[in-house]
Amino acid sequence: MLDDFFSRALIAGIGVALIAGPLGCFIVWRRMAYFGATMSHSALLGVALAFVFDVNVMAGVFCVAAATAPALYLLERPGTLPTDTLLGILAHGTLAAGLVMLAFMSWVRIDLMGYLFGDILSVSLSDIAIIYGGGAVIAGVLIRIWRPLLAATVNAEIARAEGVHPERVRLVFMFLVAAVIAVAMKIVGILLIVSLLIIPPAAARRFGTSPEQMAIFAALIGAIAVLFGLFGSLQFDTPSGPSIVVAALAIFLLTLAPFEAPVKNNPQE
Amino acid sequence: MASQQAVMAGISGGEARKGEAETLVEAREIGVFRSGRWLIENVSLSVRRGEILTLIGPNGAGKSTAVRALLGLLPLDHGTIIRRPGLRAGYVPQRFSIDKILPLDVKRLMTLTEAHTASEIENALDATGIGGLIDAPVDRLSGGEIQRALLARAILREPDLLVLDEPVQGVDFAGQIDMFEHIRSVRDRLSCGVLLVSHDLHLVMAETDRVVCLNGHVCCSGTPQSVSKSSEYLQLFGPRAVQALAVYHHDHDHAHGPDGGVVPLDGGSSPEQDGPADNPEAKAVAR
Numbered sequence: 037m038l039d040d041f042f043s044r045a046l047i048a049g050i051g052v053a054l055i056a057g058p059l060g061c062f063i064v065w066r067r068m069a070y071f072g073a074t075m076s077h078s079a080l081l082g083v084a085l086a087f088v089f090d091v092n093v094m095a096g097v098f099c100v101a102a103a104t105a106p107a108l109y110l111l112e113r114p115g116t117l118p119t120d121t122l123l124g125i126l127a128h129g130t131l132a133a134g135l136v137m138l139a140f141m142s143w144v145r146i147d148l149m150g151y152l153f154g155d156i157l158s159v160s161l162s163d164i165a166i167i168y169g170g171g172a173v174i175a176g177v178l179i180r181i182w183r184p185l186l187a188a189t190v191n192a193e194i195a196r197a198e199g200v201h202p203e204r205v206r207l208v209f210m211f212l213v214a215a216v217i218a219v220a221m222k223i224v225g226i227l228l229i230v231s232l233l234i235i236p237p238a239a240a241r242r243f244g245t246s247p248e249q250m251a252i253f254a255a256l257i258g259a260i261a262v263l264f265g266l267f268g269s270l271q272f273d274t275p276s277g278p279s280i281v282v283a284a285l286a287i288f289l290l291t292l293a294p295f296e297a298p299v300k301n302n303p304q305e
Numbered sequence: 306m307a308s309q310q311a312v313m314a315g316i317s318g319g320e321a322r323k324g325e326a327e328t329l330v331e332a333r334e335i336g337v338f339r340s341g342r343w344l345i346e347n348v349s350l351s352v353r354r355g356e357i358l359t360l361i362g363p364n365g366a367g368k369s370t371a372v373r374a375l376l377g378l379l380p381l382d383h384g385t386i387i388r389r390p391g392l393r394a395g396y397v398p399q400r401f402s403i404d405k406i407l408p409l410d411v412k413r414l415m416t417l418t419e420a421h422t423a424s425e426i427e428n429a430l431d432a433t434g435i436g437g438l439i440d441a442p443v444d445r446l447s448g449g450e451i452q453r454a455l456l457a458r459a460i461l462r463e464p465d466l467l468v469l470d471e472p473v474q475g476v477d478f479a480g481q482i483d484m485f486e487h488i489r490s491v492r493d494r495l496s497c498g499v500l501l502v503s504h505d506l507h508l509v510m511a512e513t514d515r516v517v518c519l520n521g522h523v524c525c526s527g528t529p530q531s532v533s534k535s536s537e538y539l540q541l542f543g544p545r546a547v548q549a550l551a552v553y554h555h556d557h558d559h560a561h562g563p564d565g566g567v568v569p570l571d572g573g574s575s576p577e578q579d580g581p582a583d584n585p586e587a588k589a590v591a592r
Contacts, residue, residue, distance in 0.1 A: 065407045187417045190403060197376040197396035198418040198462065244408045245442075 041157055046266055048159040048167050049280060052220045053232060053258030055171040057240070058178060058251035059216055060233035060258075062209060065189050065247075069234050070120060071108070074127040075101045076217045076229040080134030083151055087144050088137070094166070094218045100130070101214035105207070131226075154225035154277025156266070163222060170219045174212050181205045186247055224277040231281045232258060239288040257287055326353040329389050329466045329498045330375055336383030337370050343521065344370040347384075350517050350526070352466060352498040357489065359501045359509045359529075362519035363541060368502045369399050371519060372468055375500070392466055395459030399470040399502070401451055409443045411435070415458050429457040432487060434480065448475030456484065460491050467491070470502045485512040506533060506542075 063072045079097040086096025104126060111122045138144065147155060178185075187195040188202035195202050213233075220229050236258035237250065244250025264287075265280030272279075331351035337344045345367035352358050352375075360368050373379045375386060376394060403409055415426045430436045433453040438446065446454065456472050469488070473481040489512045492499050503509045506516065510529045517526040524537040532538050 065404065067404075183416075183418070183420075190407065190409065190414075190417060191398065191401060193373070193376075193378050193398050194396050194401075195418060196378055197394050197468065199393075200418060241406055241408065245410060246408055246413050250408050 042266070042270065044159045044161070044164060045156045045276065046263065048164050049156055049223050049262035049266060050259045051164070051167040051171050052223045053236070053262045054255045055174050056216055056220060056232045057236045057254030057258040059174070059212055061237040061247065061251045061254050062185060062189060063213065063233050064237040069230065070123050072213060072233050073230045074123045075104045075213060076226055077127040078104050078130035079217055079221055079226045080151060081130040081137070084134040084137035087141055097221060098214050098218040101217050102211055105210045150225070151221065152225050152227050153275060154223050154228065156223045156276045159222060167219055170215060174215050177208065178212060181208050185209055224280055228277050228281050231284060235281070235284040235288050236261065239284070239291045242291045258284065261287055326355050327389065328353050329392055331387045332375055332384065333387070334384035335374055335381050335386060337374055337379055338382040345374070345519070346522050348519070348523055350523065352500050354465070354498050355492065355496045356514045357492055357499040357501060357512060358515045358517065359503055359506070359513040360517050360519055361503050361506050364504065366520045368519055369470055372470055372500060372502055376468055389465070393462065393464045394466045394468060395462045395464035397452070397455045397459050397469045397472050401455060403443050405444050411441050411443060411446070411454050412439050414443050414454060415461055417458065419462055421461055425461060429461040430454070433457040434483065449477060449480065452476055453484070463495055465497050467497050467499045469499065471504065472501070473508070481508055485509060488512065
């Protein structure tokens with residue numbers, strides 16, 4: 037079954053969705069959607085730098101995306117420009133710089149559209165190994181920092197007063213987001229990664245009655261979006277990455293429909 | 306009056322404990338400077354195990370700044386803070402709100418920084434009077450209910466130091482007295498130190514061992530009785546506050562039922578039905 041490019045795409049996409057959903061919940065809860073977009077846009081600069089220094093592309097993307105957080109911190113220090121302006125400058129500045137650098141490197145022949153919008157149908161077995169291996173590491177770390185990260189998200193002062201280090205877990209969380217962007221780039225592309233991080237959690241909000249439930253629903257909704265998106269892409273011959281995002285969008289819009297919220301069933305009672 | 310003597314005994318008991326009790330946290334001449342002015346300046350205070358220390362002062366006196374500095378939440382511009390190593394703190398902040406995008410019920414709020422068993426959570430919520438709200442989403446609670454939930458959560462940690470920044474705001478009058486009594490009983494059970502912030506003294510009078518009166522700097526400190534008689538306190542709060550204190554002294558001879566009616570305390574003297582404490586206007590002054 038793994039010989040089939042479509043099965044490989046499906047397995048890879050679902051793997052990315054399963055980890056992007058829970059991680060994306062924190063992006064939504066912490067109101068970091070635009071920051072996530074900035075991180076992913078900077079990934080193209082990571083791609084270019086990876087070619088310059090002849091390192092693994094995923095490593096380059098991870099490093100540049102992770103460097104966005106300290107870069108923003110330094111830019112914010114003078115305190116004269118609002119954060120969203122700085123994020124916009126960083127996002128599009130790094131994206132443009134990456135495109136210009138790639139244009140200079142005439143010896144590099146890359147599939148630019150693949151990086152920008154994803155190339156899930158060319159996923160190889162080693163890509164699947166990286167997605168599931170990396171995804172397992174990301175999930176493991178996320179589970180470990182779950183309680184302190186959630187406490188710092190709900191109320192940073194209570195968390196700190198009671199022995200949690202909000203900055204430390206926030207930093208670890210930034211690394212996890214950078215890692216997911218590096219891993220997911222091939223599936224939906226740099227420009228659409230954030231949609232896999234924020235649309236499933238937004239759709240899951242209606243069904244989750246606890247943070248943990250919402251995270252699980254977000255993972256499942258993301259996986260369903262990959263499933264429908266890829267089958268739709270096969271059926272209608274549409275680009276796979278955008279098709280997945282459109283499927284996620286459709287699910288999100290469905291959750292806005294005014295039907296009755298599911299009654300909370302309590303097995304203890 | 307019998308009950309008043311009991312209150313006095315409680316205070317002197319606290320005073321006696323204070324002699325040998327360990328210091329949990331101590332601020333030495335701390336100052337916090339922000340936007341061109343000192344929010345607090347040269348503040349020294351310490352909280353010992355087993356005592357209830359109340360920080361009072363008018364709005365903008367730097368009470369929240371002082372407790373947040375004491376908890377290590379604010380960088381200091383002057384002075385030092387000495388915390389007992391491994392100190393476990395429980396904190397109820399002055400403001401707490403939650404985004405609607407984050408689904409959080411009261412039960413999950415209870416385990417925010419630490420895991421607890423279901424029965425521990427139920428008991429803690431019952432003790433602050435909101436046992437029935439265990440499955441309620443936090444964003445639908447009233448201000449008073451949130452305060453009760455936060456207090457239950459902080460106590461559930463069995464802290465060495467309980468820091469409560471205006472813990473009864475938004476709580477109805479009868480509920481406030483219940484909560485202060487609950488805080489005192491928790492102090493007795495855990496023999497923890499309690500640092501309480503209040504903008505007025507009269508409510509916390511009976512439950513506190515020591516009072517520090519703050520207005521940017523420490524104006525005066527001591528037992529509630531001595532502070533309420535001091536000229537600095539009078540200057541800061543005016544004679545009306547002292548009058549309110551007198552009213553509240555009467556008030557403590559009885560409790561209030563859920564309807565606000567007067568319920569005699571067990572073993573206490575019978576309430577004076579026509580006394581000033583039962584006069585709604587007097588209560589309004591007390592608030």
